[in-house]
Amino acid sequence: MSKSEKETTEGQILEAAKNVFQRKGMDGSRMQEIADEAGINKALLHYYYRSKQMLFEAVFKNAFSLMAPQLNGILNDDSTIEDKIRHFTHNYLTFMNKHPYLPKFIIHEVNRNPEFILNLRNVTGFPNLDKFKKQVESEVENGTIKPISAEQLFINIMALNIFPFIATPLIKAFVNIDDKSFKQLMEDRKTEVADFIIQSIKVKP
Amino acid sequence: MSKSEKETTEGQILEAAKNVFQRKGMDGSRMQEIADEAGINKALLHYYYRSKQMLFEAVFKNAFSLMAPQLNGILNDDSTIEDKIRHFTHNYLTFMNKHPYLPKFIIHEVNRNPEFILNLRNVTGFPNLDKFKKQVESEVENGTIKPISAEQLFINIMALNIFPFIATPLIKAFVNIDDKSFKQLMEDRKTEVADFIIQSIKVKP
DNA sequence: ATATTTGTTAACCATTTGGTTAAACCATAT
DNA sequence: ATATGGTTTAACCAAATGGTTAACAAATAT
Numbered sequence: 394m395s396k397s398e399k400e401t402t403e404g405q406i407l408e409a410a411k412n413v414f415q416r417k418g419m420d421g422s423r424m425q426e427i428a429d430e431a432g433i434n435k436a437l438l439h440y441y442y443r444s445k446q447m448l449f450e451a452v453f454k455n456a457f458s459l460m461a462p463q464l465n466g467i468l469n470d471d472s473t474i475e476d477k478i479r480h481f482t483h484n485y486l487t488f489m490n491k492h493p494y495l496p497k498f499i500i501h502e503v504n505r506n507p508e509f510i511l512n513l514r515n516v517t518g519f520p521n522l523d524k525f526k527k528q529v530e531s532e533v534e535n536g537t538i539k540p541i542s543a544e545q546l547f548i549n550i551m552a553l554n555i556f557p558f559i560a561t562p563l564i565k566a567f568v569n570i571d572d573k574s575f576k577q578l579m580e581d582r583k584t585e586v587a588d589f590i591i592q593s594i595k596v597k598p
Numbered sequence: 599m600s601k602s603e604k605e606t607t608e609g610q611i612l613e614a615a616k617n618v619f620q621r622k623g624m625d626g627s628r629m630q631e632i633a634d635e636a637g638i639n640k641a642l643l644h645y646y647y648r649s650k651q652m653l654f655e656a657v658f659k660n661a662f663s664l665m666a667p668q669l670n671g672i673l674n675d676d677s678t679i680e681d682k683i684r685h686f687t688h689n690y691l692t693f694m695n696k697h698p699y700l701p702k703f704i705i706h707e708v709n710r711n712p713e714f715i716l717n718l719r720n721v722t723g724f725p726n727l728d729k730f731k732k733q734v735e736s737e738v739e740n741g742t743i744k745p746i747s748a749e750q751l752f753i754n755i756m757a758l759n760i761f762p763f764i765a766t767p768l769i770k771a772f773v774n775i776d777d778k779s780f781k782q783l784m785e786d787r788k789t790e791v792a793d794f795i796i797q798s799i800k801v802k803p
Numbered sequence: 804a805t806a807t808t809t810g811t812t813a814a815c816c817a818t819t820t821g822g823t824t825a826a827a828c829c830a831t832a833t
Numbered sequence: 834a835t836a837t838g839g840t841t842t843a844a845c846c847a848a849a850t851g852g853t854t855a856a857c858a859a860a861t862a863t
Contacts, residue, residue, distance in 0.1 A: 417625075423851090424851060424852085434813080435852090436853080436854090437810080437812085439852060439853080440809095440811080444852080445850095445851065497706075500764060504766075505626065510767060510768065520772045521774075522774065541790075541794075544773050544775075545786065545790055547772070548762055548769060548773075549794060551769070552757045552758050552760075552761035552762065552765075553754060553758065555757075556756065556761045559709075559764060560705050562708045562709060562715060563704070563708050564753060564756070566716070582750070585750055589754060592744070592797070607841090628820070629821060630819090630821095638841075639842050640821090640842095641822085641823080642840080642841065643821095648822095649821080806862085808859105809858100809860070811859090812858090813855100813857100814853105814855090816851105816852085816853075817850100817851095818849105818851090819849085819850075820847100820848085820849075821848090821849095822845105822847090822848100823844105824844085825844090826843090827841080827842075828841070828842090829839090830837100830839085832837080832838095
């Protein structure tokens with residue numbers, strides 16, 4: 394049995410780099426800190442990844458490949474819009490509990506370097522709205538949901554699900570609650586967000 | 599007539615620092631770049647603001663003082679929840695067109711240093727949910743709106759309004775549209791977001 | 804056993820960066 | 834005119850930082 398990813402030096406470096414980069418961002422991270430976190434010499438980082446930029450890109454692509462399928466979940470299965478929303482909202486909020494730094498990290502770095510995301514267009518199940526768009530248009534037409542553009546609905550779903558994880562400290566300060574209450578609030582959102590969206594678009598019979 | 603803020607050296611520095619810090623963040627910004635943007639010598643930055651940290655804090659507090667009243671708008675006037683939402687959504691999206699970097703900047707920096715926001719608690723009309731909370735509870739009780747906690751509603755309003763400005767490049771890539779279409783999409787949101795929220799919470803007569 | 808490749812390290816290097824200093828500049832009061 | 838105070842600059846400095854090198858260690862092939 395070959396060594397698992399986490400036992401090889403290269404894997405340890407990637408893991409350490411992930412931790413540091415996702416917490417501090419490209420600009421705020423130091424190669425020495427990554428080396429320390431991986432428990433190895435700084436020169437080894439360059440031996441395996443040549444430069445800070447390349448190490449960063451490896452981490453970013455990994456992160457993006459983790460995020461993308463989550464979004465594709467909502468776009469490319471065959472359930473109704475309503476089911477998709479419930480399913481996605483629940484899954485996404487669960488997923489985010491395991492990767493709390495992911496959205497902050499991705500969004501910050503994509504803002505820092507917007508061209509970066511264009512390189513990813515072709516790879517790794519990059520989210521594509523086409524199918525979702527047809528489905529929304531069809532459901533609007535046959536009266537299952539109220540008129541709304543697929544784009545706006547998609548943005549709303551993303552916003553309601555992702556925003557709280559990006560703005561956590563801000564929300565905590567405004568709503569003025571402790572960690573425990575905040576966690577509960579997030580837990581409640583697993584169902585509340587879906588209800589909120591569906592209430593807005595569902596046509597009552 | 600005394601010199602306007604923008605003519606004094608101190609004001610020019612603050613303006614330049616705002617531009618650079620808001621675009622690149624604390625970690626990504628260089629004192630030299632700020633000096634260049636202000637058209638002055640780097641030593642002058644230290645003459646007026648002592649250190650990068652202090653210059654940054656001046657910029658951050660300015661930015662926050664611009665953001666905070668926008669949020670207080672929704673929380674502390676006397677109109678109905680529905681009117682508040684319409685009013686706020688329209689105003690906020692207009693406001694953001696003028697300060698496109700503000701939310702990115704504030705959220706990123708608050709994440710980088712969560713304690714930072716606690717120092718702002720006391721000053722500058724820091725958003726307070728108490729009144730809004732009472733109002734939501736009252737409207738829920740007398741049946742004007744469906745049951746929802748003020749906290750969740752507040753988070754949803756923030757998310758739907760702010761998120762698109764934070765995640766712009768990501769959304770552009772996913773929705774696969776050009777700048778012009780994106781701008782139109784954002785313009786549409788001035789009314790669509792309010793409709794979306796109100797449809798979700800309004801009780802039909 | 805020994806040569807060769809691969810992995811790892813300590814020491815080093817060039818550049819960048821935040822910050823300082825001492826001298827020059829300039830307006831204003833005397 | 835000249836002294837005085839704040840303002841501005843060029844030159845400088847020490848520390849930090851990404852990256853390299855040369856030697857050493859440990860597998861792997863011959």
